[in-house]
Amino acid sequence: MILETMLTDWMRKVFSGVLEGTPIEPGRVVVVATADGAFGDYQCNAAMGLARVARRKPVEIASLVKERIDAARSDFLERVEVAGPGFLNLYLRTDWLVEILDQIAVDVRHGVPRVGEGRTVLIDYSSPNVAKPMHIGHIRSTVIGNALDRCYRYLGYRVIADNHIGDWGTQFGILILGYRNFLDRDALRDHPIEELERLYVKSYEQARQSTEWMDQARQELVKLQAGDPENRRLWAEFIQLSLAEFETIYRRLDVKFDLIRGESYYHDQLAPMLARVMEAGIARESEGALVAFLEEEKLPPAIVRKSDGAFNYAATDVATVLSRVAEFNPDRIVYVTDERQQLHFKQFFAICRRLGVTVQLEHVWFGLMRLPEGTFSTRQGNVIKLDRLLDEAEARAAALVKELTPEMEPERQTQVARAVGIGAVKYADLSQNPQSLVTFSWDKALSMNGNSAPYLQYAYARMASLRDKYRERFPTGKPETFPLQMTEPVERVLALALVRFPETLIRAVESSKPSLLADYLYNLAGTYSTFYQNVPVLKAAEGVRESRVRLGGAVADVLRTGLNLLGIEAPERI
């Protein structure tokens, strides 16, 4: 059940009863969680907003609403208060909260409805380029996309996670030329990606200095796209080497795709797509290229085929949408890329709409990763590679585990270090608004204190440990046969937080912001830590003890589920 939705529906009815004859637009009356417990559990601010149309004072409306609510007996509401200019503060009945919590505690889904049942969403994320190593700039798309992937699945959607590899761009012309001229075979055998990258960088340097070199690179690309056997062979080798390297990273990050289809997969569909575009009159010839003019959408022109006859990424992306619609018929396609592609997405979305595509297209963009000294790029050679970041994270976590949990067997220490290190890296990206620009720092990416994955994992491990200690000390105890009691204020706060898990998750998915879930989990873990530190559990009297074990168990379940939805492991011991 979604508490927020339930309260909103109920409040809307109350309002329309009070303001008979006044039209109330949907969305006008909304109940939301209070920011501060001092104002109750949930609040409704609609009285102020409706004052004008109803031509009455806000406080008057609020008071009438309160009267009506007071007149009816409620099984979920303790009381409602009118405050300030017309706020309605709702205080939920604790016994009702306990009842809901009772249901959630035994529900494997923690009260989350399968709102995506029967719907399909395709998520296009990670999408690295062949022949380049994955660096810290790729981690945001991978981690954010994967979190969305997991959340959508949990909500009951059929999800198709597609890794749209960059295997068809201009870089191959440059790379093939570099391969022919500068290849070091031993280096290719020992460090394939590094060598390919070196070849690309060197060839790119040449191209910058010489237009002749650049033209030659273009020709190699055209040959490749035309099916030249030798270029095809090289191209296939580059891809195979790259995929193997990407796979080791994805394994470490526990990221799995349903499809790995490069841009090349859609190659045969480019010409038919173009025919449709031309037929629909969306594009026309201009300076030798085929260009879609998008004045109606107030967008600059988009080239769909270059004057040399080659297709570019706008063409590929449109063809990709058509192919996906034909094959999977998704309700929604979500793209996770960095901010630089915003215009491109607006343009090709517009072309798709003109072609009559009705699937919901969404671009989830995130701020570019920067270094303190500025931007980084392959060409400048100041990239921080992803495997190095992960190595460092695991090393730091390992040192911490050894220091703080020396009694743990070494094999387990390694496992925990991996979960903690990788978790820290992922959480660093997930815990902030994706759209803010990010300055990379080792200490932030690998933070193990405060608002970090290890903090959440630590809280979880304490819960798990407490649960096990209870079994140890009270082998015949059956907590589930005892009622939940809210004897300390912090317990009620925990109960309320648990009940809010479904609405938080749904909000996170709807706004494509895993950070909302991360934020929720941090609050939950923080409240639990306060509880743990200040409220005895195993030493409490029988009954209270079992109630607290149950409450802690419910928090643990939600925390673990939430962490897993972010792609973060929750070890039982840490």
Added chain:
RNA sequence: ACCCCCGUAGCUCAGUUGGAUAGAGCAUCGGAUUUCUAAUCCGACGGUCGCAGGUUCAAGCCCUGCCGGGGGUGCCA
């Protein structure tokens, strides 16, 4: 030149889409462990929400202008 983002505590960032007294982490300072994991907890310090107007019961959030930073703008992706 135009378009899109961003600007919040010393630093790094949240801020539930317009709600009440703007919150965390780090850093600094002070406290808590004969007790269920101190990777923790409790407290203190810290703010002209870039600047100036506007909209309204209410603005960090919406509108206009300006300043600063980043990104983008018909043959890269």
